[in-house]
Amino acid sequence: MISLELIIASVIHGILLGGVYTTVAIGLTLIFGVLKFINFAHGEFVMLSMYLSFWLTFLFGINPFIIIPIAFLIFFSLAFPFKKLAVDPVFSRKTPLGIDMSAILITYGISLILKGGAHLAWTGNYRVVKTSYSNLALNFLGTSITILYLLAFIFSMIAPIGLFIFLKNTRFGKGIRAITQDPELAMCLGIDVEKLRALALGLSLGLAGISGVIFSTIFYIFPDIGSLIVFKAFVITVLGGLGNVVGALCGSFILGVIESISSLILPYAFKDLISFLVFLFILLVKPKGLFGK
Amino acid sequence: MESKLLVIVLICLFFLPLFVNQPYFLHILILIFVFATLGSAWNLLAGYGGQISLGHNVFFGVGAYTSALLIYYFKFNHWYTLLFSGIFATLIGVPLLVCFRLRGPYFAMATLAFAEIIRLSIMNSEFTRGAAGVSIPIPPPIYVGNFLIDFTSKIPFYYISLLIFFLTTFFIYLLINSKFGLELLAIRENEDTAQACGINVFRLKSLTLLISAFFTGIIGGFYANYIGYIDPSIEIGGVLSPYLGLDAILVSLIGGLGTLTGPFLGSIIKVSGSEILRVTFGFMKGLDIVVFGGMLVFIVLFVPRGILGYLKGEE
Numbered sequence: 001m002i003s004l005e006l007i008i009a010s011v012i013h014g015i016l017l018g019g020v021y022t023t024v025a026i027g028l029t030l031i032f033g034v035l036k037f038i039n040f041a042h043g044e045f046v047m048l049s050m051y052l053s054f055w056l057t058f059l060f061g062i063n064p065f066i067i068i069p070i071a072f073l074i075f076f077s078l079a080f081p082f083k084k085l086a087v088d089p090v091f092s093r094k095t096p097l098g099i100d101m102s103a104i105l106i107t108y109g110i111s112l113i114l115k116g117g118a119h120l121a122w123t124g125n126y127r128v129v130k131t132s133y134s135n136l137a138l139n140f141l142g143t144s145i146t147i148l149y150l151l152a153f154i155f156s157m158i159a160p161i162g163l164f165i166f167l168k169n170t171r172f173g174k175g176i177r178a179i180t181q182d183p184e185l186a187m188c189l190g191i192d193v194e195k196l197r198a199l200a201l202g203l204s205l206g207l208a209g210i211s212g213v214i215f216s217t218i219f220y221i222f223p224d225i226g227s228l229i230v231f232k233a234f235v236i237t238v239l240g241g242l243g244n245v246v247g248a249l250c251g252s253f254i255l256g257v258i259e260s261i262s263s264l265i266l267p268y269a270f271k272d273l274i275s276f277l278v279f280l281f282i283l284l285v286k287p288k289g290l291f292g293k
Numbered sequence: 294m295e296s297k298l299l300v301i302v303l304i305c306l307f308f309l310p311l312f313v314n315q316p317y318f319l320h321i322l323i324l325i326f327v328f329a330t331l332g333s334a335w336n337l338l339a340g341y342g343g344q345i346s347l348g349h350n351v352f353f354g355v356g357a358y359t360s361a362l363l364i365y366y367f368k369f370n371h372w373y374t375l376l377f378s379g380i381f382a383t384l385i386g387v388p389l390l391v392c393f394r395l396r397g398p399y400f401a402m403a404t405l406a407f408a409e410i411i412r413l414s415i416m417n418s419e420f421t422r423g424a425a426g427v428s429i430p431i432p433p434p435i436y437v438g439n440f441l442i443d444f445t446s447k448i449p450f451y452y453i454s455l456l457i458f459f460l461t462t463f464f465i466y467l468l469i470n471s472k473f474g475l476e477l478l479a480i481r482e483n484e485d486t487a488q489a490c491g492i493n494v495f496r497l498k499s500l501t502l503l504i505s506a507f508f509t510g511i512i513g514g515f516y517a518n519y520i521g522y523i524d525p526s527i528e529i530g531g532v533l534s535p536y537l538g539l540d541a542i543l544v545s546l547i548g549g550l551g552t553l554t555g556p557f558l559g560s561i562i563k564v565s566g567s568e569i570l571r572v573t574f575g576f577m578k579g580l581d582i583v584v585f586g587g588m589l590v591f592i593v594l595f596v597p598r599g600i601l602g603y604l605k606g607e608e
Binding site: 089 | 339343345347388391392394395396397398399401402403405406407409410413414417527535539542546550577578579580581582583584585586587588589590592593594597598602
């Protein structure tokens with residue numbers, strides 16, 4: 001039977017899980033907001049960063065959490081070739097397919113190249129990042145939480161808070177917010193839209209890099225994981241309202257708890273179905289997200 | 294002009310097995326018809342309607358599974374199950390109608406997620422025999438008068454796939470040249486304007502999605518019977534694999550989006566290309582995914598109108 005203890009445990013686990021989803025969801029929602037564009041390759045960048053973390057820990061024995069800033073910088077700089085290849089042609093040239101369709105197809109194509117490349121380079125085998133404290137756990141409200149999960153949670157909280165402060169207080173952040181609201185008006189006010197778009201894209205991929213390192217400590221690493229991650233992030237962003245950073249933060253916790261509790265009640269076959277049902281429900285009832293007007 | 298050419302080609306294809314009957318050659322042609330049908334169905338929704346679905350594999354897979362499971366559990370007649378395949382694929386499309394509250398990329402992402410989740414559910418469910426997959430016995434021979442149709446040969450499969458492809462294309466042709474088709478084009482060009490002109494956008498998009506799902510389901514059911522074994526694997530070749538959804542896109546894009554004959558032309562190139570790739574580089578797992586992804590990017594950047602559009606000259 002399902003005891004109270006079990007429910008508490010799964011709520012705690014759900015909150016931790018949701019926290020871990022946050023970074024990737026916020027990266028995705030930032031791009032939604034600024035470019036009105038879904039990056040279908042976002043999950044693949046997370047996957048690449050997971051492999052980066054795996055190889056650095058495996059070859060040099062570096063603690064995975066130290067890799068976070070390195071991953072951020074590497075993936076931040078990847079934004080420039082990505083922008084040149086995928087974003088600029090779509091926005092600058094008049095394509096007969098239209099912006100939406102070209103953007104979908106190009107980023108989807110890039111996601112396939114990255115996924116196939118990962119298959120080629122590292123095969124489809126499952127890998128794990130091992131640390132000296134992988135098996136340690138502590139007790140909290142009668143449930144045991146592994147130290148690794150807790151660390152993953154703490155580190156994945158840093159990025160959203162940092163981003164939030166950046167968007168609220170800095171000149172660049174305000175510019176990005178202005179573009180999110182109305183790119184043409186922002187341009188009229190003398191904001192360098194192109195530069196800030198590049199910055200937002202860099203931040204988004206940087207966040208993908210961070211979340212990849214965090215994911216690598218608690219999930220299996222394999223080439224196809226990217227698509228699963230990007231679905232979760234997508235459900236979260238719809239839950240929180242497209243382009244809404246705070247909404248994405250709340251959405252991650254909600255999804256984490258729902259997933260964790262539903263795995264108690266529902267049979268195994270439906271464990272992935274539930275997040276999609278939540279998604280459909282939100283679309284039916286509040287299509288602008290839980291916090292939309 | 295385009296449709297006349299297609300009719301001539303179809304007539305040639307009808308008599309082709311009288312002259313050539315090497316099984317491998319027929320196999321390639323059957324695959325071409327299968328992917329051409331899949332591409333045509335996708336093209337109806339995306340090329341004419343402007344709604345991109347990245348998850349057409351879900352309709353194909355559900356069609357295949359419907360046929361396979363009806364035969365496996367209830368010993369249905371193989372060819373009647375194809376109708377159920379179409380119906381079930383249409384039913385599975387109903388939840389996706391809710392996703393029409395989202396537009397463009399958001400809708401595309403929803404279809405991709407939906408397809409993957411259905412795949413995972415089928416993989417984890419015991420009723421669908423999980424990852425083990427389902428085997429479908431060879432359809433029993435049929436006597437038409439004194440004439441025996443033997444399904445151990447590829448020729449009957451050839452004609453059935455040709456028939457399905459022909460009916461799908463013919464239906465789409467009728468649809469596109471009706472008021473329905475014009476309204477659909479209006480939605481593709483500008484959804485808001487179409488709405489303002491009094492077109493019921495949601496109803497029209499929904500109908501198009503369901504029609505597309507129906508034909509995809511039927512060809513999925515056929516494919517299951519032809520191949521004889523299906524499983525929910527994510528790899529290329531699985532009936533529910535996202536790469537099948539990608540095939541639908543590539544086939545239409547190569548030929549030319551929003552053209553009647555485009556998917557068929559694209560299918561010839563795509564299927565032959567896949568075969569060459571499989572035979573020569575089959576040992577390098579993942580290379581095919583890279584090539585197809587690269588093709589997608591290349592086409593969108595450099596030949597966005599596909600081969601037919603390129604031949605006609607860019608306006």
